[in-house]
Amino acid sequence: MKLYDFKLAPNPKRVRMFLAEKGIEVPLVQVNTREREQFSDWFRKVNPGCTVPVLELDDSTCIAETVAICRYFEALQPEPPLMGRDAKDQGVVEMWNRRAEIEGFMVAGDVVRNALPMFADRGVPGLPSGVPQIPALAERGKAGMRRFFDKIDARLGETRFLAGDAFTIADITAYITIEFVKRAEVEVPEACGNVRRWVEDIAARPSTSA
Amino acid sequence: MKLYDFKLAPNPKRVRMFLAEKGIEVPLVQVNTREREQFSDWFRKVNPGCTVPVLELDDSTCIAETVAICRYFEALQPEPPLMGRDAKDQGVVEMWNRRAEIEGFMVAGDVVRNALPMFADRGVPGLPSGVPQIPALAERGKAGMRRFFDKIDARLGETRFLAGDAFTIADITAYITIEFVKRAEVEVPEACGNVRRWVEDIAARPSTSA
Numbered sequence: 001m002k003l004y005d006f007k008l009a010p011n012p013k014r015v016r017m018f019l020a021e022k023g024i025e026v027p028l029v030q031v032n033t034r035e036r037e038q039f040s041d042w043f044r045k046v047n048p049g050c051t052v053p054v055l056e057l058d059d060s061t062c063i064a065e066t067v068a069i070c071r072y073f074e075a076l077q078p079e080p081p082l083m084g085r086d087a088k089d090q091g092v093v094e095m096w097n098r099r100a101e102i103e104g105f106m107v108a109g110d111v112v113r114n115a116l117p118m119f120a121d122r123g124v125p126g127l128p129s130g131v132p133q134i135p136a137l138a139e140r141g142k143a144g145m146r147r148f149f150d151k152i153d154a155r156l157g158e159t160r161f162l163a164g165d166a167f168t169i170a171d172i173t174a175y176i177t178i179e180f181v182k183r184a185e186v187e188v189p190e191a192c193g194n195v196r197r198w199v200e201d202i203a204a205r206p207s208t209s210a
Numbered sequence: 211m212k213l214y215d216f217k218l219a220p221n222p223k224r225v226r227m228f229l230a231e232k233g234i235e236v237p238l239v240q241v242n243t244r245e246r247e248q249f250s251d252w253f254r255k256v257n258p259g260c261t262v263p264v265l266e267l268d269d270s271t272c273i274a275e276t277v278a279i280c281r282y283f284e285a286l287q288p289e290p291p292l293m294g295r296d297a298k299d300q301g302v303v304e305m306w307n308r309r310a311e312i313e314g315f316m317v318a319g320d321v322v323r324n325a326l327p328m329f330a331d332r333g334v335p336g337l338p339s340g341v342p343q344i345p346a347l348a349e350r351g352k353a354g355m356r357r358f359f360d361k362i363d364a365r366l367g368e369t370r371f372l373a374g375d376a377f378t379i380a381d382i383t384a385y386i387t388i389e390f391v392k393r394a395e396v397e398v399p400e401a402c403g404n405v406r407r408w409v410e411d412i413a414a415r416p417s418t419s420a
Contacts, residue, residue, distance in 0.1 A: 049309070049361075055301070063301040065308040072301030091265070091273040091282030098275040099259070106316075124354065131353075134346045143341075144334065151259075 002027045003069070004046060004054040009033055010105075010180040011066045012053040013210070017172045018070045020207035022077055026055075034118075039128045050126040067097070070169055082169045089163075096155075096163040096170035104148045105173055108181035110141035115184050138184070145181055149192045156194035160201075167205075175202045212237045213279070214256060214264040219243055220315075220390040221276045222263040223420070227382045228280045230417035232287055236265075244328075249338045260336040277307070280379055292379045299373075306365075306373040306380035314358045315383055318391035320351035325394050348394070355391055359402045366404035370411075377415075385412045 003019075005012040005028040019026060031037045031052050038050045047054045047064045055063045055072060063069055074083045083097075084090035113119045115138040123131040152174060155162060162170040178188060178199060188195050202208065213229075215222040215238040229236060241247045241262050248260045257264045257274045265273045265282065273279055284293045293307075294300035323329045325348040333341040362384060365372060372380040388398060388409060398405050412418065 057298065061298060061302065063298075063305050065305045065312075068301050068304035068308060071304045072297050075297035075300045087282050087285035088267065088271060088273075090285045091278050092271065094278035094281045095273050095275045098278060102275075123350070131350065134344060134350065136344045137347055140333070140341065140344065 001058055002029050002056050004029050004031050004043070004052050004056070006031050006033050006052050009052060010176050011051070013179075014066050014172050014176050015053045015055075015069050016210035017176070017207045018082060018169060019073065020210035021080065021082055021167070021172075021205075022073060024073060024077060036128065038126075050128070067101075067169070082167070082172075084163070084168070093163045093168045093170055097168070097173050099151070100162065100170050100173035100177060103144065103151065104177040105180070107141045107144040107148060108177050108184075108186075110137050111145065111181055111184045111186060114138035114141070142184075142186060145186050146189070148177075149189055149195055152198075153192040153194045156198045161198075167202075171198075171202055175199065175208070211268055212239050212266050214239050214241050214253070214262050214266070216241050216243050216262050219262060220386050221261070223389075224276050224382050224386050225263045225265075225279050226420035227386070227417045228292060228379060229283065230420035231290065231292055231377070231382075231415075232283060234283060234287060246338065248336075260338070277311075277379070292377070292382075294373070294378070303373040303378045303380055307378070307383050309361070310372065310380050310383035310387060313354065313361065314387040315390070317351045317354040317358060318387050318394075318396075321348050321355065321391055321394045321396060324348035324351070352394075352396060355396050356399070358387075359399055359405055362408075363402040363404045366408045371408075377412075381408075381412055385409065385418070 003015065003026045005016065007030065031043055033052060037043060038052060044050065046056065046062055049064055051064060053066060053069060055069045057063070063072055071083070084093040113123055114133040114135060120133060121129050121131065123133045152162065159165065161167050162174055188199065213225065213236045215226065217240065241253055243262060247253060248262060254260065256266065256272055259274055261274060263276060263279060265279045273282055281293070294303035323333055324343040324345060330343060331339050331341065333343045362372065369375065371377050372384055398409065
């Protein structure tokens with residue numbers, strides 16, 4: 001088994017944090033997306049979608065998509081549970097992880113990919129060129145990030161972690177979102193005290209240095 | 211238990227198809243999003259995010275987000291499995307469901323919400339107003355849909371269903387994507403014969419009329 005990874009990209013870090021919380025070690029293969037290695041012939045054979053992370057199993061099955069890789073490890077080694085124990089827990093964790101992804105992580109991606117010069121002509125992940133940036137989408141995304149911060153601030157005023165009392169994959173997604181969007185100089189607002197308390201709490205976990 | 215639903219919206223239909231495949235019946239409560247009922251005071255108490263579907267459990271826990279609701283029922287009643295049996299299956303199903311969502315369903319949403327007059331000033335789900343459409347995003351989305359059709363056409367040339375030999379949630383997501391994007395007059399290209407064969411195959415399942 002090996003994990004195709006890139007130390008500087010946000011999605012691979014979500015998987016590394018997940019594995020660190022589980023205490024699982026997997027050999028890593030770096031795919032330098034800053035040097036466009038995800039578009040190389042060798043990597044297209046691993047993932048024609050040209051994105052990292054990808055988990056390659058010993059039978060050569062390749063599992064792409066961050067949460068799909070996490071799902072595999074959750075089923076393989078349920079402890080500690082990061083995606084919920086019983087049906088209700090699993091539903092609630094999935095809800096908060098999806099909110100963190102759809103209203104946080106993906107919106108951060110809209111901002112970063114449509115604002116930063118390094119993504120000029122590469123507005124969509126997995127495509128080497130030919131997709132111009134849409135500045136209006138970066139602006140829409142910045143407004144979306146403010147709504148996201150307010151939403152999780154309200155939630156974190158009621159519960160210690162996003163999905164409730166326990167740390168889960170939803171916290172990983174939201175934490176990496178906040179790290180990711182800093183690249184476009186978007187920060188947690190001063191007014192979101194609950195988010196700031198929670199960020200400090202998460203940052204103290206050893207898994208954040210994975 | 212009850213499911214807040216709207217018969218004419220694509221996400222609630224994903225859940226209804228999932229339940230029909232499992233043979234599970236849940237009382238439905240209609241929330242007419244064409245008449246903006248998702249923004250009403252009574253529904254904001256169910257889901258402050260103002261989206262359907264939402265599952266309300268008997269202990270009054272509300273689970274929003276389509277796949278989170280499916281996850282709950284998959285854990286509650288694993289047969290027939292629609293999200294994979296063992297760890298590898300679960301990873302592969304999650305990968306294809308996410309590709310169908312991120313590269314299909316969400317891109318279809320970009321097209322529909324940024325092109326159709328009914329969403330003028332409502333370019334983002336869950337917000338009653340103040341988000342102008344971005345025509346360039348609808349155009350980007352149309353190009354994305356062509357790539358999506360080509361991607362699943364290649365896959366469906368190798369396997370009967372998207373995640374392999376068995377029907378799964380990934381097929382539901384992709385099928386509803388194709389129904390959804392027709393609203394913007396985007397159709398499966400003639401050249402995608404495998405997708406057309408698969409659409410006929412899925413359309414013959416009783417769950418599609420759920």
